[in-house]
Amino acid sequence: MPNAAPAASPEVSIWRRLWRRRQLAIALLAIVGIAIHLLLRFGTGASPGSYNIPLWITLAIGGIPLILELLDKVIHLEFGADLLAGISIVASALLDEYLAGSIVVLMLSGGEALESFAVGRASAVLQALAKRLPSVAHRRSGSALEDVEVDSINVGDVIVILPHEVSPVDGIVIEGHSVMDESYLTGEPYMMSKTPGVSVMSGAINGDGALTIRAERQAIDSRYAKIMEVMRKSEEQRPRMRRLADQLGAFYTPLALIIAGIAWYLSGDATRFLAVIVVATPCPLLIAIPVAIIGSISLAAQMGVIVRQPAALEQIDRCRTVIFDKTGTLTYGEPRLYEQWNAPGSDPIETLALVASLERYSKHPLAAAIQKAADATVAAYEVSEASELPGQGMSGLVHGRQVRITSRKQLVQQQPNADLPPQQGGLECVILVDEQPAAVYFFRDAPRREGKRFIDHLGPRHQISKLMLVTGDRESEARFLAEQVGIAEVHFNQTPEQKLDLVRAETAANATIFVGDGINDAPSLTAATVGVAFGQNSDVTTEAAAVVVLDSSLETVDKLLHIGRRMRAIALESAVGGIALSMIGMLIAAAGWLPPVAGAISQEVIDVIVVLNALRAAFPPRELTDYDK
Known part of the structure; x- marks a missing residue:
C-alpha cells in the first residue's frame, strides 16, 4: 500500500512502536511477578527470600530503565510529575516494600499501554482510509496487463481500473466510459461520470465499466495520500495541552515531596514518606489530557472534520473573532443560472443541450448549475471527447459539434472584436460552438439556508464578538450576501495579500477563526489563530489549515x-x-x-478513573449543535 509522506522519520516511528511494545511487556511482567509473589507468599508459605524474587525481577527490569530515564531528565532540569514515580520505586526498594514498588511499575507501564490503546482507537478512521486503497494496480504494457505494486507506478503509466475496483492513483481517463463514487473526498452523494479526458481521483470506486487512465501523480502525491498524511500528522503531533499537564506536574511534584517529608518528619516513619509518594505518582493521570485530545480528534473525524493541528481544539473555544471567506463558506458554492444571453442566430435550447451534455464530465462549480437548468428541458447528447485543463476552461466534441466553455477575458484575448453583452455582478461563462460565440450564462451563488441562524447564534452561544466577511468579489455581491446572513463588516475586492494583512491585524488584537474554501486562502488560513478550510476543493489539504471540514457545512463548523x-x-x-x-x-x-501497597492500589484506581473519564471525549454526546437548522 502506498504511504503518504510520513509525519516522522521511519527511525522515530520504529522507536515509538518498540517503546509501546516494551511498556506492554513490562506491564505483563509486573502482573506475572505480582501474581507469583502472592501465590508463593500466601499459597505456599515460602520464605521472604523466595517470594520476593519475582518482585526483584520486576523492579530490576521495569524500574531501573525508568530511573535512568528520570535521572537524565533531572540532569536537564526537567522536573515532571513522573519524577515521583522514580522516587517511589527507589524508596520502596530501600524500605523493602517491593510489592508497592512493583505496583508502581505496573501503574506506569500500564498507563503507557492504555495510552497506546487510546491512540489506536483514535486512529480507527485513518486505518479505515488506509484499507480502502489497493496495494496492486493493473499496468498496461503494450497489449498485456501486469499487476504491479502501487508504489511503483510512475507519472505517465497507463493503468486499467476494472469494474468495482478502487482507483489506485490520480489520473486522466484515456479509454472507456463509467461512473465513479468520489463521495469520500467531495462529500457529494452522487456518482461522477467518466469519459476520455476527465480526471479520476485515487480512492474513488469504479462503477460497471472498465476505465483506462494515464497516471498524473505517483501514489505518494495523490489527493488520497494527502488526506491520509494530514490525519497521520494530526495524531503524531504532541498536543499543546500536554505541556499544560507538565506545568501542573511542575508544582504538584514539589508539593507532594513537601507533604511526604512532613509526614516522615512528624511520624519518624520512613514508610509514610513512601506511602505519600506512591499515592502521589500521577504519570498515568497526566496521560488523561492527551487521551482527551486524541479522543476529540477521533470524534471530529467521525463528524467529517480532520484536525491537523491538535492545539486548534484547545484554541478554538477562546477565539472571539470569526472571519469568513464568501464563496463556498457562507454560500453553497453552487451558483444558480439566473440569466442567459444568446447570440443572434443561436438556438438557446440547442446551445444549452450541448453545454449541459459536456458539463456532465466537469467538477467546476458552474457545471452543476448548468445541468440543473437543463435537466427538465433539454435532451442529453453523446460526448465523444472532453478536456478540462486548470484555468483553460472546458472543451469537447458533442453531437458532432465542437463546444468550448471559457471566460470573457480569454475570449477577448483571442477575439478582440467579439460581440458580448455588458458584464454583470456575479459569475459568468462564455459558450463557443464551432469556435463562434453562441451564449453567455450569468450565475449567482445563493446564501446557505442555515447561514443567518448560524451567524446569529455565534455571539450568544460561543461568545463571538466580531464577525467579518472578506472576499475578492465585487461590492454588490459581497453586500448582498452580508445582508442575507447578518454580517455588518464587509471587505470586498480583496486580493490574497490584502486578506492576509487584514487577518494578521485582527489576530494581533484577538484570537481569530478564518473560514475559507482553501482556494487562494492559504496565507489567511495560516495567519489566523485557527484556520478552518472547507473540503470541497483540492487545496484544502495543504499545510495552511489547522482544521479541514470535509462536508463543507456550517453545521459541522x-x-x-x-x-x-x-x-x-x-x-x-x-x-x-x-x-x-x-x-x-x-x-x-x-x-x-x-x-504503601494500599496507596499504590488506590492511586491505580484514581488513574484508571480519570483516564476513563478522558476517554469520554471520543464518544459523541446526544447533541453537538445548539442552533435551529
Whole structure:
C-alpha cells in the first residue's frame, strides 16, 4: 500500500512502536511477578527470600530503565510529575516494600499501554482510509496487463481500473466510459461520470465499466495520500495541552515531596514518606489530557472534520473573532443560472443541450448549475471527447459539434472584436460552438439556508464578538450576501495579500477563526489563530489549515466549536479532578491510615478513573449543535 509522506522519520516511528511494545511487556511482567509473589507468599508459605524474587525481577527490569530515564531528565532540569514515580520505586526498594514498588511499575507501564490503546482507537478512521486503497494496480504494457505494486507506478503509466475496483492513483481517463463514487473526498452523494479526458481521483470506486487512465501523480502525491498524511500528522503531533499537564506536574511534584517529608518528619516513619509518594505518582493521570485530545480528534473525524493541528481544539473555544471567506463558506458554492444571453442566430435550447451534455464530465462549480437548468428541458447528447485543463476552461466534441466553455477575458484575448453583452455582478461563462460565440450564462451563488441562524447564534452561544466577511468579489455581491446572513463588516475586492494583512491585524488584537474554501486562502488560513478550510476543493489539504471540514457545512463548523469546548472541559476535569483525588489520598497516607501497597492500589484506581473519564471525549454526546437548522 502506498504511504503518504510520513509525519516522522521511519527511525522515530520504529522507536515509538518498540517503546509501546516494551511498556506492554513490562506491564505483563509486573502482573506475572505480582501474581507469583502472592501465590508463593500466601499459597505456599515460602520464605521472604523466595517470594520476593519475582518482585526483584520486576523492579530490576521495569524500574531501573525508568530511573535512568528520570535521572537524565533531572540532569536537564526537567522536573515532571513522573519524577515521583522514580522516587517511589527507589524508596520502596530501600524500605523493602517491593510489592508497592512493583505496583508502581505496573501503574506506569500500564498507563503507557492504555495510552497506546487510546491512540489506536483514535486512529480507527485513518486505518479505515488506509484499507480502502489497493496495494496492486493493473499496468498496461503494450497489449498485456501486469499487476504491479502501487508504489511503483510512475507519472505517465497507463493503468486499467476494472469494474468495482478502487482507483489506485490520480489520473486522466484515456479509454472507456463509467461512473465513479468520489463521495469520500467531495462529500457529494452522487456518482461522477467518466469519459476520455476527465480526471479520476485515487480512492474513488469504479462503477460497471472498465476505465483506462494515464497516471498524473505517483501514489505518494495523490489527493488520497494527502488526506491520509494530514490525519497521520494530526495524531503524531504532541498536543499543546500536554505541556499544560507538565506545568501542573511542575508544582504538584514539589508539593507532594513537601507533604511526604512532613509526614516522615512528624511520624519518624520512613514508610509514610513512601506511602505519600506512591499515592502521589500521577504519570498515568497526566496521560488523561492527551487521551482527551486524541479522543476529540477521533470524534471530529467521525463528524467529517480532520484536525491537523491538535492545539486548534484547545484554541478554538477562546477565539472571539470569526472571519469568513464568501464563496463556498457562507454560500453553497453552487451558483444558480439566473440569466442567459444568446447570440443572434443561436438556438438557446440547442446551445444549452450541448453545454449541459459536456458539463456532465466537469467538477467546476458552474457545471452543476448548468445541468440543473437543463435537466427538465433539454435532451442529453453523446460526448465523444472532453478536456478540462486548470484555468483553460472546458472543451469537447458533442453531437458532432465542437463546444468550448471559457471566460470573457480569454475570449477577448483571442477575439478582440467579439460581440458580448455588458458584464454583470456575479459569475459568468462564455459558450463557443464551432469556435463562434453562441451564449453567455450569468450565475449567482445563493446564501446557505442555515447561514443567518448560524451567524446569529455565534455571539450568544460561543461568545463571538466580531464577525467579518472578506472576499475578492465585487461590492454588490459581497453586500448582498452580508445582508442575507447578518454580517455588518464587509471587505470586498480583496486580493490574497490584502486578506492576509487584514487577518494578521485582527489576530494581533484577538484570537481569530478564518473560514475559507482553501482556494487562494492559504496565507489567511495560516495567519489566523485557527484556520478552518472547507473540503470541497483540492487545496484544502495543504499545510495552511489547522482544521479541514470535509462536508463543507456550517453545521459541522458548529460541531467543531462544541468539540473544542467539550475537549478542554474534559481534559481539565480529568487533570484537576485526578490531582484533587490524589491530594486526598496523600493526606490519608500522611496520617498513617494508608500503607504503601494500599496507596499504590488506590492511586491505580484514581488513574484508571480519570483516564476513563478522558476517554469520554471520543464518544459523541446526544447533541453537538445548539442552533435551529
